[in-house]
Amino acid sequence: MQNLLKILLRYSNFLVFIALEVAAFLLIILNSAYPRSSMFSTANRFVAWQNRQISEITGYFSLRTQNEQLAEENARLRNMIDAMDSTDNRATMHHMSAKAVQMTTDRLHNYITIDRGEIDGIRRGQGVRNSEGVVGIIRTVGRKYSVVLPLINTHTNLSCRFAKNDYIGTLQWDGKDSRFALLTDVAAHMVVNPGDTIITSGLSPVFPEGIPVGIVENSTLKEGDSYHTIRVRLNTNFKRLKYVEVVQNEDLNEMEELQHGLD
């Protein structure tokens, strides 16, 4: 008996070591089979709190990646919606997310450069939008980059219609304020109220019908005029534009060829 005690005492450290390791491995095995203890995990209130603080700080550094992922997801979801919308179950409109890498908003002829080009299937004349509304139309296509003619360029003409009664007008920009554009060609007999919604007409192959463009800010009709002068507050905020989607219409070429054939 005494000898046994002596041996135990002599190897006590080793026995403590073995006992502790067995306990640790029991914890590992029990915890991996079914994590019971939330106290010894990041569900622990203090640990969770500090992790949230961290993620709130580090979140800012990954905002760019997150935005890119969201932009891609938006494009994918819009493709799915279009596929469901099309009556003949043929999705002719595809959306491709792109990033604005350069742009101006303070000139008469503003342009936006996006990071998609020929190799991504971008073609001249394709529409560009973002989650807010219409951005512009593809003007020049490079291999990897393209230039967009935005609504806020005095060269731009966009066929629009009133959401309430389908009257057609042409949207142009007067070169003054990147928040507003002018809707022309709206006949005087039509009643225009501030707050009316302007959407794309769907008459051109560039955009499908119904993409929001803007909201009527005010309209003037001088004595003897046959057309309204309508100021439209654009949905798209060009000052903070970052991610856009290119609307790719499979039928763009065919529709254009048909129209050119008529000329």
Added chain:
Amino acid sequence: MDWTKQIGRYVIVMLLQVLLFNHLQLFGVCHPYIYVLCLLMMPITLPHSVDMLLGAAAGIVMDTFCNSLGIHTAACILIMFIRPYLLSAVVNDKERLNEQISLHTLGMEAFVKYVVILVLLHHLTVFTIAAWSWSHFGFVLVETAVSSLITILCIIGYNALTYR
């Protein structure tokens, strides 16, 4: 031995560990556990079994932050068990062991040997248990090498900076 200093150092190192080092991202192979610094630099004036219990405590705290209950505990108990034997093996002048364990008390060669062996052992244990299979062992070795390098550099750097 001044235990308030030991505890203060532990708190600061753990803060660095959970606020900074736990969030390093480098191809998924860089997970340095610099908190072992506190265990390695603990004086060996306490009984061996108390040493191991302190190691277990430090491991459980770390596990709480890593959602890995038991893994760091096991690794810390292991290095705390081996520590006194390794120290007497690498340190020729046994007189030095009565002082604090640091670069300056042990000397460069002995301290680096001691730190490298225990950090490698600790990291290898943690990553091997975490992988829980030998099929990822190549990756575990890379992870151990990269992470241990960072931890070792941090521990030696800390010692160089706190020299007086």
